Structures are given as structure tokens and as C-alpha cells.
Amino acid sequence: MRILMLGWEFPPFISGGLGTACYGLAKALSDLGTEILFVLPRGGADRRVDRVHVLSAADDRGGPVYWTVQGLEHVRLIPVAAALSPYQTEAGYLEQPRGETYAGRVSAEEAVSPAPDLHRPTSLGITSGPSLYAGDLFGEVNRYARLVAEVARRHEFDIIHAHDWMTYPAGLSVAALSGKPLVVHVHSTEFDRSGLHVNQRVYDVERAGLHGARSVICVSRLTRGIVTGRYGIPKSKCRVIYNAITVDGEPVPTSVHRIETSDKIVLFLGRITMQKGPEYFLAAAKKVLEVMDNVKFVMAGSGDMIRRMIELAAAMGVGHRVTFTGFLRGADLDRVFKMADLYVMPSVSEPFGLAPLEALQHDVPVLISKQSGVSEVLTHALKVDFWDIHEMANKIVAVLRHPPLQKTLREHGAFEVRKFSWADAGHACMAVYKDAAEGRK
Amino acid sequence: MASVCFYFQVHQPFRLRRYSVFDSDTNYFDDYKNAELCRKVASRCYLPANRLMLDLVRRYGKDFALSYSITGVALEQFERWAPEVVDSFRALVDTGQVELLAETFYHSLAFLYSREEFREQVMAHSAKMTDVFGVRPKVFRNTELIYNNDLAHFVEGLGFTGITAEGADHILGYRSPAFVYRPVGTDGIRLLLKNYRLSDDIAFRFSDRSWPEWPLRAETFAEWVDQVNGNGYVVNLFMDYETFGEHQWADSGIFDFMEHLPEHILADGKNDFLTLSAAAAAYEPAAELDIPHMVSWADVERDLSAWLGNAMQSNALHELYRMEGDVKAAGNAELLDDWRRLQTSDHFYYMCTKWFADGDVHKYFNPYESPYDSYINFMNVLDNLRSRLKG
Incomplete structure (x- = not known):
């Protein structure tokens, strides 16, 4: 089976859970022998992820350039020049200084991390430059769609698999051009990101993609509920495939010295x-x-709420007890997990939520909101309604006061987390492809 | 002759209310929920089942007999919220064909932690039975059938003539639960072992449609009982009373099964029904039985892991019993009663993480969403109780 996969981030170009999920799924599918051509927009916020090495390889026919990723035998990445930045709101996008989109916005964080170690190939022969920049997020989404259509014309594939709304228009146009079935994968909806104040244009794009797809993969029952309830998609068209976590056999680094403190640490x-x-x-x-x-x-x-949170902490008189670290990755991330006595995920709406699984992998017990996909499948976790701050505090205190609670959660959690396997997700995904290819829902 | 010895366990814990670390009052128990459950189980099980048993006693007279063990905490709740249940038990006991067993008043694990507390609770329970029903128990059953040699020895010292234990294969080896035994290191006390196969056919498998024997008829069951003839004397059917109407719903036919069982058991005059003390007196011990390790009737393990299987459970139990001296020294009856109600084994059963991820019988009986929630709640209550000691 050959898959044309459309996503907006892939390691090492990553800033959130979507890239991690795409990587895990692509690896599992690759291990099953599935050929994946992953069309990756370049120019968004690039962040390096350790342990993923990208090898570049020019096509010997002088055609487009592919990147291959070590360990993903059957996956080829095709970079195209579009600036789809994950977790971007339209407003946030417009706040970016003009002319600083795909050509390489560089944030303060990225400046300190070295640029990906690869010689940058020219993407698809399309010259990069502000002249092609459409000027707004929807422009970029459409631009990506045009570029993907270009890629699709030159390749053979059986299924189109699109991850999240920014790639739906591309998926729809390729499906229309090629007649191949479209599978869309919902990692997040506008209702998760924006509550009830949805952006109508984003909603419309999502709705069109969901209705135009042959099958819809949802990352949890929670998400399926939103897809059926808010977008009017029949339940029979949706499959729930939970995300997983990569267990590579390498122990989580433990040599990081613990910060000596008598304080208990609760981590967001x-x-x-x-x-x-x-x-x-x-x-x-x-x-x-x-x-x-x-x-x-x-x-x-x-x-976007960090300033307000700093002010809120101060206003509540707890500023001296709350530390804001900024974005962490790599060794810093390991270190902060090492310090933590408890990880709290109070999400208002979390389609899945990989971070609690990562915390458990680091031997940190977790308290998660019931409004999360991961709470549907994780049993050895404390759970609370996100709005119930009284109960949230009750549980935080209990973990900090009673070491046996922490110990039991940690031991069972570290064991349970191993059941979240990408291989299982890969198999489930293959079943969806097969049904879609055969015209079944 | 095969003697069928029914013993039904009657127990309801005082369930805790949701008690957060920010609470500071001393109302630990969920009166509303406890009353509601008490009335619900009374109407589905205790009342109709007692009515049936009384009918059977009247119909078969001396030929039908059975035993109950009613915990002190269950009886207290009946007295408060369902007094008609107490009356119906009294009517049964008054027939002389129904025996009451002894146990710890609070359905506790006290034997594992404090012999003195254990003794006080057993005495309190016997006193309560005598007070309410006018008969003093002679046979002892420990919470969840937890048993070992030491318990038999200690209980004999308290004056009991019989004691019960689980009869699972890995405990008995080649021996059969169809005989009466003498525990190692005791003089006269007799040991009665649960026939777990036949007990579980009724208690667990009765309404299981995937079970090859479904639907189980009284005739069939009577044949199985009869097969004991030649291989032993007693068929000890020990189970929760809530089997009738609660674990096995009325529409499963469980009441009809029970109603017709005596006529088939008694049909050819080879078999009979006995109370536990009558069975202990009727048959000489077949052998001495050595059970040095703690066994129970819970789960497949038949050990203590349902209450002591993880760090939270052992921590909660240790913290609780550590307070014994201070609680008793405080001389505050209310405090003592609260402390003892916290000893009820159910509180620790709710904290069990065995099989939690699979969801099973533990979940069914559990008022909490998770074992972690139950531990947190329990420890918040315990912290408050401890603060009262200082005050």
C-alpha cells in the first residue's frame, strides 16, 4: 500500500504533539512495509528533536528532492515551500511580522538551537522568496494545497492521509484530481483550540475536509464526539485510533542530577x-x-496566555511559588521531569494528550483532566474535571503528602504506559486504509 | 449421608463520604448513600430472601437448617434504616433452625494487626447478637474467611467450638473440603471448609449463560451434592447473602432455585441440612490440618492481596492501627467508634489495584472511580481523626 501523507510537522521539524504522533504512526506503518510519501511544509517553526536524523537524498532523475529518516525505511519526506505553523491561530499568524513567514521566521528559541544539520535542498524546484507569500494563513493553506497537487501528479499512491485541518484542502484537491480515497486524521478540532469562540473559516475548512473524506480517524472517543456532534459526521464513518508512545528500549536518562531542594515540585x-x-x-x-x-x-x-498567567499568579499572591521556565526540550525536559513529584494536565479540551504518557515514562505520576482523550485509556492516573480546582488541589496534596500513593501510581503507570504501542495504531490504520481502498466506510 | 451446610454472609460497610483535605468536620460517613443502599439491598435481597427461608423452615421443619453471619456494622445500619430486616432475621432465629455465627463487629482485619482489638471486636459482636437475637454464637468466621493456624488457636481460646476457612485446592492439596478437620495446635475446635466449586456454582456462575451448566436446576445441583456420599460428609456452601437478588438478579431464577433445592436434597432421605455447629458436632475430624499462611476466600489467589496488595493499602492499614493506643487512651466513645468503622475491610478492598485496568468484580463493588481516589479519601479522613487525638 502506498500512502500520500499530508502533515504540517515531522521530526526534526516539530513544535508539538502532532509531529511526534505523525512520526510514531509513520514509523509503525513503515515497519509494516507501507510506502509513505510525506509532504512536509517547510518554513514553519522548526525545532530540533534529538535522536532523529534526517538524511537528504537528491532524486537521481533530477526531479524533486526527498529526505529520508533513519529507521523509517519506507518513508520519504518531500519538503514544499509553505509556511504552515502548527497550533497557529489566524490572529497569531497575522501578528507575525510581515514578510517573515516560510522564508524562515526565527524565534529567540530557535536562534539558540543549531539549524538542522542537513544541506537544504531546494524544494520541488519552487524558488523560495517573499514574492510567493500569500500573506495570511489561509493563503498558505491553499498554497500548500497547490504544491501538494503538484507532488501528487508526479507520484503513484493508493490512499491520501491528511493530518488536521491545514492539510484538508490539499487532501480534498488531490482526492478530486486523482480519484483516490481521502482519510483525514483528527488530532484536534477548532472547538478544542478555541472553545466556543470558533473561527468560522477554520471550522468551514474542517467541515469540508471531514465531509469530503472517505474515513475519519479520531484520536479519542472525546474527539469522535466532537466530530459527530459539531461537524455532523456519521459515527459509522469515524474510527478511534489512540495515539501511543515510542518505547525504543533506551532507558530514559537518569544520570541527570536531581536539584536538591526540600520543596515538592508540581509540573505543568x-x-x-x-x-x-x-x-x-x-x-x-x-x-x-x-x-x-x-x-x-x-x-x-x-x-499566548503566558503573560496573563504570570500576572494572575502575582495577583493571587502565589507568584513566589510559581516558576515559568519557557519552552523546554531535550535534556532540559528530562531534567524537569526528574525534579517533578507530580505532573498535572488540566486541559479544558485535549483530543489525546501525549505528555502524561511521557511523564509516566519518566516515572512521574500524573493527574489529568477527564476532558482528555488519554483519560479514556489510561487507568493508573489521577483524574479530575478541569474546572474542579478544589478536587484538583485535594489530589495534588494527597500525592505530595503520601509517598505510597506516589509509589503505587508510578509503578503501575510505568507498566501501563507500555501498552500504548504505535504498532497497534499502525495495524488499526492499515485496516482503515484497506476499507477506504475497497470503498467501505 | 451428605449434610448441606449453608452459611450466608450479611454485610454492609459504613461507606465514607467524599472527604477532601479541605474538610474539617467529623461527619465521615455518607448517611444518605448508606441508607439508600441499605434499603435497596433490603428490598431486593434481605427481605424476600428471609421470607423464602422462613417459608422453607416452616415447610420442612427440622429437616431444613442454615446459618448466617451478620456483621455489627450491617446490623447497626438495619436498625437505623431498615428495621424490618432485623425483625425478619429475628423470626428466622426464633425458629431454632437458624444459627448465627460470630465474627468481628466491624468486619475488620484486626486479627492481622492487633490481637487485643480483635478480641474486643469479637466479644462486642457476640454481645450484640445475644442482645438482638437472644442467642450466643458458637462458631466463628473471620472477615473474608481469612484464616491460619494461629487464628484457630486464638479463637478456641475465646470459647468457640467451630471455625470456617476457604477450601480451595491449593490450600487443601489432596484433601477434600467434605470432611471436618482439626486445626494444628488446637484441642477441640472443629474446622469447616468451604466447598468452593459448589458454592461458586450458585454465587458466581448461576446466571452465566456461557457456563455449560446454565440454566442450573435444583435437581442437578442436588445430584452434585449427592456425589459427595462415599467421599465425605459435609457440603459447605458459604457465600454472600446478596447472591440472592443482588449479585444474581431475581429474574435469573435464583429464588426459585433455592425454593426447590430442599425437596431435591431431601428427596431420597440420604442427605440433610445442618447448621455449622451441628455439623461440627456431628462428624469426627478426619485429620489434622496445617495452614500456617494466611488464606482467604477472595479472588483466584485466595490470599490477602485484595486488601494488602499494594503500598497504599499497607500504608493505610498501618497508619490506622498505629493509632490504637492513643484512640483508646482518649476515652472518647465517638472517636473510638469512628476509628473502628474505618477498620472495615471494604475500605482497603476499594484501594486494590489488582486487575484494576481490566475492570472486574473489584470495580463492581467499588463506589470510587479508582483505587487512588479511595486511598486519598481514606487518608483525608484518617488525618482528621488523628487531629482529634491531639485536640
Whole structure:
């Protein structure tokens, strides 16, 4: 089976969970012998991920350039010049200085990390330059669609698999041109990202993609509920395939020295945006500090609400107990997990949520919101409604006060996390492809 | 002659209310829910089942007999919220064909932690039975059929003539639960072992449609009982009373099964029904039985792992029993009662993480969403109780 896969990030060009999920799924499918051509927009926020090495290889026919990734035998990446930045809102996109889109926006964080170690090939022979820049996010989405159509004309494939809304128009146009079935994969919806204040244009794009697809893969029952309820997709067209976590046999580095402190550490890790519920974390922190004083709350991540959260912490009088670290990765990420006594994910709406699984891999017990996909399948975790800050604080205190609770959660959690296997997800995905190829829903 | 010895366990814990670390009052128990469950189980099980048993006693007279063990905490709840249940048990006991067994008042694991506390609870339970029903128990059953040699020895010292234990294969080896035994290191006390196959046919498999024997008829079951003849004397059918109407719903036919069982058991005059103390007196011990390790009737393991299988459970139990001296020294009856109600084994069963991910019988009986939630709740209550000691 040959898959034309459309995503907007792939390691090492990554800033969030989508790239990690695409990598895990692509690897599992590759291991099953599935040929994947992954069309990757270049020019978004590029971040390096360790342990993934990209090898570039020019096509000997003088055609497009492919990148191959070590360990992913049957996966070829094709970079195209479009600037789709994950987790981007239209407003956020417009805030970017003009003329600084795909040609390489460089944030402060990226400046410190070395550029990917590869000689940059020219993408598809399309010259990069501001002249082609369409000027807004939807322009880029359409641009990506045109470029993907170009790629599709030159390649053979059986199924189109599109990840999240920015690639739906591309998926639809290729499906229309080629007559091949489209499978869309919902990692997140506009309702997760924006609550009830949805961007109508984004919603319309999502809706068109979901209705135009032969099958819809949802990352949880929670997401399937949104897809059926908010977008009017019949349940029979949806399949739930949970995300997983890469267990590569390598132990999580433990040599990182623990920061010596008598303080207990409670960790928030994720984008500091409405969707992730940072204000509920702070409200719970305040309640915890009413009954315990040796606790520090660490908020690791960046996002559009960070300034408001810093101000809120100060206004609530807990500023001295809350630390904002900014975006962490690599060794810093390992270190912050090493320090943490508890990881809290208070998300308001989390389609899946990989971070709790990563925390468990690092032997950190987790408290997760019931409004998350991962809570449907993870049993050895504390769970709470995101709005119930009283219960959230109650559970945080319990973990910090009672070592046997922490121990039991950790031991069972570290074991349970191994059941989340990409190989299983890969098999489930193949079944969806097969049905789609044979014209079944 | 094969003697069928029914013993039904009647127990309801005082379930805790949701008690957070920010709570500071001393109302630990969920009266509303406890009352509701008490009335629900009374109407589905205790009342109709007692009515049936009373009918059977009246119909068969001396030929039909059975035993119950009613925990002190269950009885207290009946007295408060379903007094008609107490009356119906009293009517059964008054026939003389129904025996009451002894156990710890609070359905506790006290034997594992404090012999003194254990003794006090057994005495309190016997006193309560005598007070409410006018008869003093002679046979002892420990919480969840937890048993070992030491228990038999200790209980004999308290004056009991019989004791019960689980009769699972890996405990008995080649021996059969169809005989009466003498525990190692005891003089006169008799040991009665649960026939787990036949007990579980009724308690667990009765309504299981994938079971080859479904639907189980009273005639068939009576034949199985009769097969004991030649290989032993007793068929000890020990199970939760809630089997009738609660675990096996009424529409499964469980009540009809019970109603017709005596006529088939008694049909050819070869077999009979006995209370536990009558069975212990009727048959000489076949052998001495050595059970040095703790066994129970729970799960496939038949050990203590349902209550002591993880760090949370052992921590909660240790913290609880560590307070014994201080609680008793405080001389506060209410505090003592609260502390003892926390000893009920159900609180620790809810914390069990065995099979939690698979979801099974533990989940069915569990009022909490997870074992972690139950531990957190319990420890919050315990912290408050401890603070009362200082005050």
C-alpha cells in the first residue's frame, strides 16, 4: 500500500504533539512495509528533536528532492515551500511580522538551537522568496494545497492521509484530481483550540475536509464526539485510533542530577493557551498552598496566555511559588521531569494528550483532566474535571503528602504506559486504509 | 449421608463520604448513600430472601437448617434504616433452625494487626447478637474467611467450638473440603471448609449463560451434592447473602432455585441440612490440618492481596492501627467508634489495584472511580481523626 501523507510537522521539524504522533504512526506503518510519501511544509517553526536524523537524498532523475529518516525505511519526506505553523491561530499568524513567514521566521528559541544539520535542498524546484507569500494563513493553506497537487501528479499512491485541518484542502484537491480515497486524521478540532469562540473559516475548512473524506480517524472517543456532534459526521464513518508512545528500549536518562531542594515540585508542561487550562492549574496551586507551604509549581511551556498567567499568579499572591521556565526540550525536559513529584494536565479540551504518557515514562505520576482523550485509556492516573480546582488541589496534596500513593501510581503507570504501542495504531490504520481502498466506510 | 451446610454472609460497610483535605468536620460517613443502599439491598435481597427461608423452615421443619453471619456494622445500619430486616432475621432465629455465627463487629482485619482489638471486636459482636437475637454464637468466621493456624488457636481460646476457612485446592492439596478437620495446635475446635466449586456454582456462575451448566436446576445441583456420599460428609456452601437478588438478579431464577433445592436434597432421605455447629458436632475430624499462611476466600489467589496488595493499602492499614493506643487512651466513645468503622475491610478492598485496568468484580463493588481516589479519601479522613487525638 502506498500512502500520500499530508502533515504540517515531522521530526526534526516539530513544535508539538502532532509531529511526534505523525512520526510514531509513520514509523509503525513503515515497519509494516507501507510506502509513505510525506509532504512536509517547510518554513514553519522548526525545532530540533534529538535522536532523529534526517538524511537528504537528491532524486537521481533530477526531479524533486526527498529526505529520508533513519529507521523509517519506507518513508520519504518531500519538503514544499509553505509556511504552515502548527497550533497557529489566524490572529497569531497575522501578528507575525510581515514578510517573515516560510522564508524562515526565527524565534529567540530557535536562534539558540543549531539549524538542522542537513544541506537544504531546494524544494520541488519552487524558488523560495517573499514574492510567493500569500500573506495570511489561509493563503498558505491553499498554497500548500497547490504544491501538494503538484507532488501528487508526479507520484503513484493508493490512499491520501491528511493530518488536521491545514492539510484538508490539499487532501480534498488531490482526492478530486486523482480519484483516490481521502482519510483525514483528527488530532484536534477548532472547538478544542478555541472553545466556543470558533473561527468560522477554520471550522468551514474542517467541515469540508471531514465531509469530503472517505474515513475519519479520531484520536479519542472525546474527539469522535466532537466530530459527530459539531461537524455532523456519521459515527459509522469515524474510527478511534489512540495515539501511543515510542518505547525504543533506551532507558530514559537518569544520570541527570536531581536539584536538591526540600520543596515538592508540581509540573505543568504544555503550551500556555486557553486549551491547556493554565488558570485552573494556578487556582489549584493557590488552594494547595493554603494547606502546604513547601511546594513549588513549575509551568514549562510558552503560549499566548503566558503573560496573563504570570500576572494572575502575582495577583493571587502565589507568584513566589510559581516558576515559568519557557519552552523546554531535550535534556532540559528530562531534567524537569526528574525534579517533578507530580505532573498535572488540566486541559479544558485535549483530543489525546501525549505528555502524561511521557511523564509516566519518566516515572512521574500524573493527574489529568477527564476532558482528555488519554483519560479514556489510561487507568493508573489521577483524574479530575478541569474546572474542579478544589478536587484538583485535594489530589495534588494527597500525592505530595503520601509517598505510597506516589509509589503505587508510578509503578503501575510505568507498566501501563507500555501498552500504548504505535504498532497497534499502525495495524488499526492499515485496516482503515484497506476499507477506504475497497470503498467501505 | 451428605449434610448441606449453608452459611450466608450479611454485610454492609459504613461507606465514607467524599472527604477532601479541605474538610474539617467529623461527619465521615455518607448517611444518605448508606441508607439508600441499605434499603435497596433490603428490598431486593434481605427481605424476600428471609421470607423464602422462613417459608422453607416452616415447610420442612427440622429437616431444613442454615446459618448466617451478620456483621455489627450491617446490623447497626438495619436498625437505623431498615428495621424490618432485623425483625425478619429475628423470626428466622426464633425458629431454632437458624444459627448465627460470630465474627468481628466491624468486619475488620484486626486479627492481622492487633490481637487485643480483635478480641474486643469479637466479644462486642457476640454481645450484640445475644442482645438482638437472644442467642450466643458458637462458631466463628473471620472477615473474608481469612484464616491460619494461629487464628484457630486464638479463637478456641475465646470459647468457640467451630471455625470456617476457604477450601480451595491449593490450600487443601489432596484433601477434600467434605470432611471436618482439626486445626494444628488446637484441642477441640472443629474446622469447616468451604466447598468452593459448589458454592461458586450458585454465587458466581448461576446466571452465566456461557457456563455449560446454565440454566442450573435444583435437581442437578442436588445430584452434585449427592456425589459427595462415599467421599465425605459435609457440603459447605458459604457465600454472600446478596447472591440472592443482588449479585444474581431475581429474574435469573435464583429464588426459585433455592425454593426447590430442599425437596431435591431431601428427596431420597440420604442427605440433610445442618447448621455449622451441628455439623461440627456431628462428624469426627478426619485429620489434622496445617495452614500456617494466611488464606482467604477472595479472588483466584485466595490470599490477602485484595486488601494488602499494594503500598497504599499497607500504608493505610498501618497508619490506622498505629493509632490504637492513643484512640483508646482518649476515652472518647465517638472517636473510638469512628476509628473502628474505618477498620472495615471494604475500605482497603476499594484501594486494590489488582486487575484494576481490566475492570472486574473489584470495580463492581467499588463506589470510587479508582483505587487512588479511595486511598486519598481514606487518608483525608484518617488525618482528621488523628487531629482529634491531639485536640
